[in-house]
Amino acid sequence: MTAQRHAQPMSAGRNALGLAAATALAERHRIRWWEALPWIAGIAVFFLFPNYLAFGTQVLIMILFALSLDLVLGYAGIITLGHAAFFGAGAYTVGMLAQHWGWNEPLSGLVAAAAVAGAIGLASGYVLLRTHGLTLLMLTLCTMALLEEAANMGAAYTGGFDGMPGLNFKPLLGRYAFDLLYFRSQYLYVLAVLFGCFLVVRALVHSPFGQSLTGIRENVLRMHAVGAPVRARLVIAYAISAALAGVAGALFTQSNAYVNLSVLGLDRAAGVLIVLILGGYGRLYGAFVGAIAYMVLEHTLAKAYPTGWQLGVGLTLMAVALYAGNGILGLAAALRRRIRAGRGR
Amino acid sequence: MDLISILLGGCAAGMVLFIVSVGLSVTMGLMGFVNLAHGGFAMLGGYAIALAMRHWGLPFFAALALGFVAVAALSVALERLFYARLYRASELDQVLFTIGLVFVMIAAVTLTVGPETQTLVLPEWLRGQVDLGFIRYRTYSVAVIVAGTALVVALWLGFERTRYGAMIRAAVDNRRMAESLGVDVGRLFTVTFALGSGLAAVGGGLGAEILGLDPQYPLRYLAYFLIVVAVGGLGRVTGVFFAALLIGVLDFVLKIEFPKGGTMFIYALTLALLLWRPQGLFGRRGS
Numbered sequence: 001m002t003a004q005r006h007a008q009p010m011s012a013g014r015n016a017l018g019l020a021a022a023t024a025l026a027e028r029h030r031i032r033w034w035e036a037l038p039w040i041a042g043i044a045v046f047f048l049f050p051n052y053l054a055f056g057t058q059v060l061i062m063i064l065f066a067l068s069l070d071l072v073l074g075y076a077g078i079i080t081l082g083h084a085a086f087f088g089a090g091a092y093t094v095g096m097l098a099q100h101w102g103w104n105e106p107l108s109g110l111v112a113a114a115a116v117a118g119a120i121g122l123a124s125g126y127v128l129l130r131t132h133g134l135t136l137l138m139l140t141l142c143t144m145a146l147l148e149e150a151a152n153m154g155a156a157y158t159g160g161f162d163g164m165p166g167l168n169f170k171p172l173l174g175r176y177a178f179d180l181l182y183f184r185s186q187y188l189y190v191l192a193v194l195f196g197c198f199l200v201v202r203a204l205v206h207s208p209f210g211q212s213l214t215g216i217r218e219n220v221l222r223m224h225a226v227g228a229p230v231r232a233r234l235v236i237a238y239a240i241s242a243a244l245a246g247v248a249g250a251l252f253t254q255s256n257a258y259v260n261l262s263v264l265g266l267d268r269a270a271g272v273l274i275v276l277i278l279g280g281y282g283r284l285y286g287a288f289v290g291a292i293a294y295m296v297l298e299h300t301l302a303k304a305y306p307t308g309w310q311l312g313v314g315l316t317l318m319a320v321a322l323y324a325g326n327g328i329l330g331l332a333a334a335l336r337r338r339i340r341a342g343r344g345r
Numbered sequence: 346m347d348l349i350s351i352l353l354g355g356c357a358a359g360m361v362l363f364i365v366s367v368g369l370s371v372t373m374g375l376m377g378f379v380n381l382a383h384g385g386f387a388m389l390g391g392y393a394i395a396l397a398m399r400h401w402g403l404p405f406f407a408a409l410a411l412g413f414v415a416v417a418a419l420s421v422a423l424e425r426l427f428y429a430r431l432y433r434a435s436e437l438d439q440v441l442f443t444i445g446l447v448f449v450m451i452a453a454v455t456l457t458v459g460p461e462t463q464t465l466v467l468p469e470w471l472r473g474q475v476d477l478g479f480i481r482y483r484t485y486s487v488a489v490i491v492a493g494t495a496l497v498v499a500l501w502l503g504f505e506r507t508r509y510g511a512m513i514r515a516a517v518d519n520r521r522m523a524e525s526l527g528v529d530v531g532r533l534f535t536v537t538f539a540l541g542s543g544l545a546a547v548g549g550g551l552g553a554e555i556l557g558l559d560p561q562y563p564l565r566y567l568a569y570f571l572i573v574v575a576v577g578g579l580g581r582v583t584g585v586f587f588a589a590l591l592i593g594v595l596d597f598v599l600k601i602e603f604p605k606g607g608t609m610f611i612y613a614l615t616l617a618l619l620l621w622r623p624q625g626l627f628g629r630r631g632s
Binding site for chain 2: 073081128135137139141153270274307308313317318322
């Protein structure tokens with residue numbers, strides 16, 4: 001029966017349609033022309049807005065942090081309330097190495113931060129990812145709270161509640177010193193690191209590994225049934241994402257020359273979640289759009305009207321959850337489809 | 346402080362945790378809805394109660410009843426308007442929506458009442474200390490313990506001995522089966538949601554003297570309410586009661602004995618416990 005159906009010639013229309021779909025699938029990973037735009041814009045900002053580079057650096061760090069969350073939340077479908085745990089782990093690793101052991105070379109600091117945060121991600125992922133739903137939410141929240149309390153308690157190492165202000169880092173590559181006034185070198189440094197990490201994430205989500213993560217998100221049972229090592233995949237994705245979040249945290253400490261408890265709190269974990277959701281999760285560039293939209297608005301509104309800002313964020317979140325699960329990019333895609341459909345008629 | 350007074354203080358805090366969290370446990374168990382805004386209902390109730398007593402001079406019990414009714418009504422409106430649309434949505438959407446709702450509640454309270462801490466104006470008979478025979482202790486804490494105990498008995502009877510309670514238990518254990526037996530789970534949920542939010546409001550008011558009451562309340566205690574529910578097990582009244590007592594007493598003792606790292610122990614304990622029994626201490630596997 002099956003053989004017979006296969007033997008029948010496909011109609012020409014279906015064949016063309018199938019070919020188009022197959023081409024789209026096969027070329028999904030190709031780099032499009034517009035993908036250069038964010039990086040051109042990033043460099044343009046450096047020359048056009050020299051007075052806003054401190055703020056720009058924070059936006060870039062947020063993009064990297066949101067990108068790391070996208071890997072677990074958008075692609076692997078792991079819902080976590082505790083992603084700031086890894087951001088904080090990276091931030092404190094770099095801070096403590098510089099403060100106590102005189103290890104203040106920035107690039108190797110990033111590697112150390114990625115290793116520590118990745119190891120914490122691997123260990124916690126290994127034990128936590130056997131659960132799901134509410135229990136997983138709780139466990140990620142508890143892990144972050146544990147780290148926060150540990151940072152608060154170990155004042156001898158972490159500076160406790162006050163954190164570690166006034167850290168010193170060596171010049172980049174031995175030549176470009178960090179300046180805390182204009183953030184020129186920090187900005188380019190963070191932009192370059194973000195670019196590198198983005199290439200890694202981009203390659204990862206289009207690889208068979210990334211495809212299997214999407215498969216797990218869409219249908220766990222089926223992935224089990226086809227024999228995919230579901231839990232191992234999730235744990236590895238979680239660890240990679242944790243390492244990237246650790247790099248973001250390390251960049252935070254290095255560029256600002258301080259670290260304190262704010263890197264580990266629920267505020268930061270909720271903030272990055274909001275950024276990613278606002279931009280659109282599971283689509284790589286959501287982190288960029290969300291971080292820029294959220295942080296520019298916060299920068300201009302939050303200081304003037306803190307309560308109004310909170311009200312606005314709350315209402316936006318409610319609206320996004322109810323009407324626009326895919327964020328700004330999702331809305332844009334829907335709009336584009338509509339316009340195309342309109343033209344077709 | 347001697348052991349008994351520490352235990353009493355912990356019990357009072359545990360009772361407040363129980364009154365606030367029990368509704369969350371049942372509604373989460375019924376619908377699997379991740380409602381992070383539950384603490385917000387407790388805060389709104391606390392504000393309604395505190396303000397009604399101070400500005401309108403309502404007596405204590407009348408204010409509690411007012412808080413219960415007002416918040417229950419508000420929660421039904423929210424449930425019908427918004428929550429109901431998200432039952433089939435992903436957990437992520439539920440988390441986002443309820444976090445957004447918490448922000449809106451915090452901002453609304455800050456805008457209308459102000460950011461400062463609210464205190465209850467207690468009636469004469471609840472002030473001072475009372476002689477329990479073996480110890481003199483704060484009357485208010487003793488009253489909260491008595492009220493909490495009465496409530497858990499009442500809820501237990503309601504759950505185990507009434508038809509309505511049986512319907513809730515059936516729906517928590519197996520929603521599909523309950524529905525095919527003719528239980529209208531949607532309506533059951535609306536009613537339970539209203540009752541749970543109303544109780545949270547009462548807990549917010551009663552607990553104002555113990556947990557404090559200010560606009561940041563729902564976020565500050567979010568982890569605690571969730572821990573109590575997760576440890577107690579979803580949809581288990583007695584489980585939540587014992588979990589709340591355990592967490593309340595532990596938190597109270599640890600904050601006195603180890604002022605700095607006490608909370609860390611609770612988080613670590615919760616982590617270990619949930620890894621050992623993901624369904625909570627008193628929950629059933631697979632529910």
